[in-house]
Amino acid sequence: xxxxxxxxxxxxxxxxxxxxxxxxxxxxxxxxxxxxxxxxxxxxxxxxxxxxxxxxxxxxxxxxxxxxxxxxxxxxxxxxxxxxxxxxxxxxxxxxxxxxxxxxxxxxxxxxxxxxxxxxxxxxxxxxxxxxxxxxxxxxxxxxxxxxxxxxxxxxxxxxxxxxxxxxxxxxxxxxxxxxxxxxxxxxxxxxxxxxxxxxxxxxxxxxxxxxxxxxxxxxxxxxxxxxxxxxxxxxxxxxxxxxxxxxxxxxxxxxxxxxxxxxxxxxxxxxxxxxxxxxxxxxxxxxxxxxxxxxxxxxxxxxxxxxxxxxxxxxxxxxxxxxxxxxxxxxxxxxxxxxxxxxxxxxxxxxxxxxxxxxxxxxxxxxxxxxxxxxxxxxxxxxxxxxxxxxxxxxxxxxxxxxxxxxxxxxxxxxxxxxxxxxxxxxxxxxxxxxxxxxxxx
Amino acid sequence: xxxxxxxxxxxxxxxxxxxxxxxxxxxxxxxxxxxxxxxxxxxxxxxxxxxxxxxxxxxxxxx
Numbered sequence: 433x434x435x436x437x438x439x440x441x442x443x444x445x446x447x448x449x450x451x452x453x454x455x456x457x458x459x460x461x462x463x464x465x466x467x468x469x470x471x472x473x474x475x476x477x478x479x480x481x482x483x484x485x486x487x488x489x490x491x492x493x494x495x496x497x498x499x500x501x502x503x504x505x506x507x508x509x510x511x512x513x514x515x516x517x518x519x520x521x522x523x524x525x526x527x528x529x530x531x532x533x534x535x536x537x538x539x540x541x542x543x544x545x546x547x548x549x550x551x552x553x554x555x556x557x558x559x560x561x562x563x564x565x566x567x568x569x570x571x572x573x574x575x576x577x578x579x580x581x582x583x584x585x586x587x588x589x590x591x592x593x594x595x596x597x598x599x600x601x602x603x604x605x606x607x608x609x610x611x612x613x614x615x616x617x618x619x620x621x622x623x624x625x626x627x628x629x630x631x632x633x634x635x636x637x638x639x640x641x642x643x644x645x646x647x648x649x650x651x652x653x654x655x656x657x658x659x660x661x662x663x664x665x666x667x668x669x670x671x672x673x674x675x676x677x678x679x680x681x682x683x684x685x686x687x688x689x690x691x692x693x694x695x696x697x698x699x700x701x702x703x704x705x706x707x708x709x710x711x712x713x714x715x716x717x718x719x720x721x722x723x724x725x726x727x728x729x730x731x732x733x734x735x736x737x738x739x740x741x742x743x744x745x746x747x748x749x750x751x752x753x754x755x756x757x758x759x760x761x762x763x764x765x766x767x768x769x770x771x772x773x774x775x776x777x778x779x780x781x782x783x784x785x786x787x788x789x790x791x792x793x794x795x796x797x798x799x800x801x802x803x804x805x806x807x808x809x810x811x812x813x814x815x816x817x818x819x820x821x822x823x824x825x826x827x828x829x830x831x832x833x834x835x836x837x838x839x840x841x842x843x844x845x846x847x848x849x850x851x852x853x854x855x856x857x858x859x860x861x862x863x864x865x866x867x868x869x870x871x872x873x874x875x
Numbered sequence: 876x877x878x879x880x881x882x883x884x885x886x887x888x889x890x891x892x893x894x895x896x897x898x899x900x901x902x903x904x905x906x907x908x909x910x911x912x913x914x915x916x917x918x919x920x921x922x923x924x925x926x927x928x929x930x931x932x933x934x935x936x937x938x
Binding site for chain 2: 722725726728729740744759764771777782
């Protein structure tokens with residue numbers, strides 16, 4: 433019975449719509465799987481079993497109409513719902529009580545989703561490894577000795593463990609794409625500013641994005657269509673064959689050299705695209721390292737401001753890795769922040785000229801490394817060493833966060849934890865997803 | 876202002892009352908300096924003109 437959870441989101445939705453399975457049966461199957469395995473249970477910082485059962489029973493009695501009718505979902509524990517305690521994976525003194533339902537959750541509700549609760553994340557959604565001073569690491573579903581990546585660690589792990597059909601995460605510098613890569617699923621970071629951020633605990637107001645993680649490109653497209661309210665446009669796009677140009681980033685442009693296994697997986701992936709006859713064009717952009725540093729200035733300055741009061745009054749209750757980065761942000765000069773924000777349009781114009789005039793999407797690895805072992809962190813001597821180690825995990829994603837463009841990570845062969853990153857121009861999520869679907873068809 | 880007082884860690888103490896121990900201060904000062912060093916070329920890329928302007932004016936011709 434619980435094998436129904438092994439279907440992808442769109443297939444499960446079709447079964448519910450056809451009356452082959454009821455929402456409450458799906459919800460019970462998900463809850464059994466979650467409660468039957470301690471590592472699965474750890475994905476949830478808050479499991480709302482009672483509310484989920486009530487909701488599923490109500491949906492049993494309704495005619496399926498929404499795109500997610502009766503499907504168990506869950507979300508990074510950053511989103512507001514009335515009366516719910518939201519942890520942000522932080523010290524209990526910082527937990528918040530939800531007020532209004534976040535618009536993105538309201539959209540999932542309206543489409544018939546069944547929200548099972550709040551998922552694990554890096555403390556305050558900061559950190560590419562998926563670690564929280566309060567809740568530690570989650571085990572990577574593919575290999576429990578490895579980290580999941582973060583900061584949307586629980587969203588990626590819950591989807592990869594097939595506890596839910598999809599989950600929302602947030603991405604400010606790579607927080608959807610990195611865990612999606614490390615856990616072997618698909619994660620979409622939409623264009624900055626496209627979706628309402630109300631009811632989502634902030635990291636960086638100008639860089640924060642909310643996006644879906646799911647097992648397939650089409651599942652991601654459906655979830656994105658729902659939260660963006662665009663009437664199924666992306667799902668339609670991924671189902672139609674499109675002749676798109678794939679821009680392959682010259683590996684010499686990467687901000688730091690990839691591990692040999694990542695370099696080999698990327699090269700093999702490009703060869704598969706060529707062998708399949710997809711239009712592939714070489715592209716260069718030589719400023720990715722600078723763009724990542726500009727991202728750090730904007731990200732950390734805005735995050736430092738969000739947390740200034742906590743830093744000044746209760747710094748000892750913030751994990752040292754997070755506190756150190758927040759302090760940096762608080763210490764950057766204001767002029768630096770303003771110049772970094774102003775330079776964005778110039779760099780975006782350069783990206784368009786160098787990449788998107790020649791190709792519809794840019795391809796590069798999601799991370800220069802494969803998921804590290806959890807025990808590797810125990811051997812690091814201090815916070816500075818951990819931050820240096822983490823900087824490698826997040827080396828290939830922040831440039832595109834800074835530019836605000838949509839990006840996606842998907843599995844494409846190679847060793848466990850290898851992710852292929854696709855990037856498109858602002859507002860071109862349909863193209864990005866269609867290009868990803870073109871690659872998925874080969875895989 | 877002395878060199879010590881212009882350090883980011885000293886600014887945090889002055890502006891926010893956040894006092895770090897010497898090791899933390901040194902790490903913070905180093906971390907901020909490292910980002911500043913990396914970011915310079917990107918910041919000084921020719922900026923877009925302010926909103927509503929097309930770009931630099933042509934050079935005036937004299938005589």
